[in-house]
Amino acid sequence: MTDYSIATIPPDQPLPADDPDRSLTVALPDDPAVPHISQAGNVYSLLISGAQTEGRYCLIDMLVPDGGGPPPHRHQFEEMFTLLEGELEFTFRGETQTIRAPASINIPANAPHQFANRSGxxxxxxxxxTPAGQEAFFLAVADRIPDRQSPAPKPDALKQAEKKELMQKLAPKYRTEFLSGT
Known part of the structure; x- marks a missing residue:
């Protein structure tokens, strides 16, 4: 049974006052102002950044084509996916299962994982x-594209090697580790 009573704010403390300097954020995935990137063949739209949430979280819209998905990795932050359409293979601590939409998947911080699209x-x-930061990592290593319908660039072998080297170099800064296997 799930315990829904766990709270991060002690019950004996009052709620802080509303911060009128923070505004409502409405993010539309097709908005040209939203950054769109291509990372390893996937197309990500960075809907809500840590700058908009005081670092509490970020929200990324992900289109994962057949054959897409990241290499095995882990990171020091929580990651939650809501699969809206399609199916993906999620490997978590070495165990693989196929997840079909609609579904939500929570990856605890530091747990080895990856996902792959093998659905066709x-x-x-x-x-x-949560906390935010993954969107900044993607902006640092991925290719910017004009919109989410743009095809992912097809890098040559040299460009792929350069990207992999950049990702390895920046991973510690963004609390991420790439693994040889999960």
């Missing part, structure tokens, strides 16, 4: 990382 069609999901 596009998968669509939302990803929340």
């Amino acid at each position: 069609r596009m998968a669509h999901m939302l990803c929340v990382c």
Whole structure:
């Protein structure tokens, strides 16, 4: 049974006052102002950044084509996916299972994991990382594209090697470790 009573704010403390300097954020995945990137063949739209949430979380819209998905990795933050369309293979601590939409998947901080699309069609999901920072990592290593319908660039072998080296170099800064296997 799930315990829904766990709270991060002690019950004996009053709620803080509303911060009128923070505004409502409405993010539309097709908005040209939203950063769109291509990372390893996937197309990500960075809907809500840590700058908009005081670092509490970020929200990323992910289109994962057949054959797409990241290499095995782990990171020091929580990651939650809501699979809206399609299906993906999620490998968590070495165990693989196929997840079909609609579904939500929570990856605890530091747990080895990866996902892969082997379905033959596009998968669509939302990803929340808490605290924020993953969106900044993607902006540092991925290719910017004009919109979410743009095809992912097809890098040559040299460009792929450069990207992999950059990812390895920046991973510690963004609390991420790439693994040889999960």
